[in-house]
Amino acid sequence: MYPPELSRRRWIEQRWRAAAIRHGFDEIDGPTFEHTELYTLKSGDGIVSEIFGVFSGKDEAAVKELGQRLASGENAPAPFALRPEFTPTLARMYAARAGQLPKPTRWFWQQTCFRAERPQRGRLREFMQWNCDIIGTPAEPADAAAYAESLAAQDVDAIAACVGLMEDVGLTPEMVKVRLSSRAVLGSIIRALGVSPENESSAFVLLDRRDRLDDADLEAMAFEFGIHEAGFLAFLKRPRGKRGMEEALSFLEPAAAEGVVAPLRRLLTLLEQAGLSAWCEVDLNIARGLAYYTGMVFEVHETSGAMRAIAGGGRYDNLIETFGGPPTPAVGFGMGDVVLSLVLSDRGLMPDDRAIAGELGLRPDAFVISNGTPESDSALTGLVTRLRAARLHARRSSKATKNIGKLLKDASDCGARFAVIIESASEATLKNLDANTQERVGLADVPAKIAGAR
Amino acid sequence: MYPPELSRRRWIEQRWRAAAIRHGFDEIDGPTFEHTELYTLKSGDGIVSEIFGVFSGKDEAAVKELGQRLASGENAPAPFALRPEFTPTLARMYAARAGQLPKPTRWFWQQTCFRAERPQRGRLREFMQWNCDIIGTPAEPADAAAYAESLAAQDVDAIAACVGLMEDVGLTPEMVKVRLSSRAVLGSIIRALGVSPENESSAFVLLDRRDRLDDADLEAMAFEFGIHEAGFLAFLKRPRGKRGMEEALSFLEPAAAEGVVAPLRRLLTLLEQAGLSAWCEVDLNIARGLAYYTGMVFEVHETSGAMRAIAGGGRYDNLIETFGGPPTPAVGFGMGDVVLSLVLSDRGLMPDDRAIAGELGLRPDAFVISNGTPESDSALTGLVTRLRAARLHARRSSKATKNIGKLLKDASDCGARFAVIIESASEATLKNLDANTQERVGLADVPAKIAGAR
Helix, strand or coil, X not given: CCHHHHHHHHHHHHHHHHHHHHCCCEECCCCCEEECHHHHHHHCHHHHHHCEEEEECCCHHHHHHHHHHHHHCCCCCCCEEECCCCHHHHHHHHHHHCCCCCCCEEEEEEEEEECCCCCECCECCEEEEEEEXXXXXXXXCCCHHHHHHHHHHHHHHHHHHHHHHHHHCCCCCCCEEEEEEEHHHHHHHHHHCCCCHHHHHHHHHHHXXXXXXXXXXXXXXXXXXXXXXXXXXXXHCCCCCCCHHHHHHCCCCHHHHHHHHHHHHHHHHHXXXXXXXXXXXECCCCCCCCCCCCCEEEEEEECCCCCCEEEEEEECCCHHHHCCCCCCCEEEEEEEHHHHHHHHHXXXXXXXXXXXXXXXXXXXXXXXXXXCCHHHHHHHHHHHHHHHHXXXXXXXXXXXXXXXHHHHHHHHHCCCCEEXXXXXXXXXXXXXXXXXXXXXXXXXXXXXXXXXXC | CCHHHHHHHHHHHHHHHHHXXXXXXXXXXXXXXXXXXXXXXXXXXXXXXXXXXXXXXXXXXXXXXXXXXXXXXXXXXXCEEECCCCXXXXXXXXXXXXXXCCCCEEEEEEEEEECCXXXXXXXXXXXXXXXXXXXXXXXXXXXXXXXXXXXHHHHHHHHHHHHHHHHHCCCCCCCEEEEEEEHHHHHHHHHHCCCCHHHHHHHHHHHHHCCCCCHHHHHHHHHXXXXXXXXXXXXXXXXXXXXXXXXXXXXXXXXXXXXHHHHHHHHHHHHHHCCCHHHEEECCCCCCCCCCXXXXXXXXXXXXXXXXXXEEEEEXXXXXXXXXXXXXXXXXXXXXXXXXXXXXXXXXXXXXXXXXXHHCCCCCCEEEEECCCHHHHHHHHHHHHHHHHCCCCEEECCCCCCCHHHHHHXXXXXXXXXXXXXXXXXXXXXXXXXXXXXXXXXXXXXXXXXXXXX
């Protein structure tokens, strides 16, 4: 990534960070690679084909032993894996300090993740990911009503942070929608339609693939998983159009449906109270691929119907316990930089390079030019040094030209606030390029003059 | 890394970034892992034991084939490697666009690097690294004097950025010194003492190890490399104390010494003109381990004599060409976060958590509290939401307590600018915690009041 491209990513990172902080999240970080079991523990061995294996070249015997295991062809992952996502690390970190951490703990994280796939538009092998998670609650599970209400409020809080970012970068409810669904509701339907408990997670995988596979492929995949229940297959193959929850709930008995859907209805009421209704809609087509979700799940998509998800997340109330912590409810979401960048660019919402430079604090305070006399030439380096020592951002031309008009254009092109033309060993012309004014000043006074004008 | 620890790293990253920008560097980034040949090309196969190998789990046949190569035990690296340093990526990136880039190009980079070693104090497997590099010059090699002068000025510019950072974090020339040396001078001595050209890079490795090995181990290592020249061995085993350049130059004929050392003397003059003399000293004990340095090299050490280097760098005029670019001079340095953090902590220069939170923009604008009545309780979430929608950083207590005194202490502990006590469905007390003043305001006016006070 060369400078202008990287600045655009840094701009997204800065907006992410500001949104997370504003919403009361504290930043954490974990290692770039983890023990492979951290990922296979919950996602199963299948994930090994989607991650990059990592091993140390230090210990020759260990490398040989790894080679023998890899060569044998059976399930033989490397000892470490580049993180494909952050949630397992987060769960491990929370579990390790669960006793000392506040309830809830609100953490955000933004770093690179890795995916062992051929790169394509919207999917790269290495990409930035922003996660916000709310873990734990002060409510007691024994008080079921207060507990449920507390978790619903946290669901809204997580969605609010996601919407807060989108609003901040100029997206509107006309452009994007938070498509809400519920693993609890879908699980009830799956079970009501006769799928056995051991096939439940496969059923979620099938539901998650509905957008990308046609009916024949879905059915073939279902058979491969050992799922043959006609009711579930009919549910799987129902029309894809967005039909709200009524259409999905029609697969349940009306009485059962009402009980199952009550928490989702309560969530909608709370979203309305938080002023988020315009951004949200129920869509039981959303199932999410990852195995660990337990309750509300959501994805953010463009209203244009483009398939790519801008963000996705949900509730995962069992994961902390899986990683050795106490039973702890949790909700969170992730957003990648690649799809967000594409959407903002397509919509004309990505600021231009100059605006980004301003926002990131990259504008030079001074662009220093010599008028071409030997005494001015030899004063140039010293002035640049003094400006930088005064904590000002000073630049000079990299060109050999002595044409002052061309050099002033360079000053303007790089977005400098001031151009400084050294006129002699003791004097300079200070041009304020924003105000289009100029004055003659002593060379020694230039740093203070520019610092004072900031 | 939990929040307070990560904030300290983020603070260092922010100081690095600001220093680089102020000194006219533009940020670039490259992939976390590269093809392994990028590192073996210049450093030799020996580096394979110091890096983490990476491979994709996607292609089963390729994994098997890798396994067979690793199991065979001969030099069989993984296809990719986690970057142990950034310079090879930088050289590749410059070479790919050399035609379009300005001369000089000034790039900085700050990300994680990886080292396949047992972690120890000051050396972790994963660490942050800050690099600043100046690549290319507008001067023409044909005009030898102007060319040499241009490169010397760039050497000073690179050192100035490194010193600029150290000054900015509170270090002084009494605490740390830039120990300057020259591969060109050391190379002349090595050759004058009879070491054959093919053993020259081994001779530099030996010189680099002098600080850590005793004479017997050094000599054994020299013999292993096939270096037996008595003159060089005497040079290698000369006393370690800092003796300036005269003592090292005594191994050359006086006439030859003067010619060889002239560029280093010129560098010292330019450093003095740039006001950097107090920070710098010549120390021909410094050789640097990496193979690609060609001219000036330096390391930053504590004056206390501690071994760990805070930063290191030098001139590498052949590397861009090695990576397929045109012949291009270059100079740069790297600084890690781990040693810098230790030095700042040891010196009491690391700001406390509260000061860091202020500098990183982590202080909450508002900490919202209910006075405990039902109508105030139910207004709390809405106010927090409205504050965040107004781009303010709003927090609330995670505790169940309704004790206003305790909650006000939480507000103060988290560094909030204002505490907002909701008194009813329509009114609040706004406490300015910095000014220690308070006023009664309409609940609806709270966001505007706080935004106006920023």
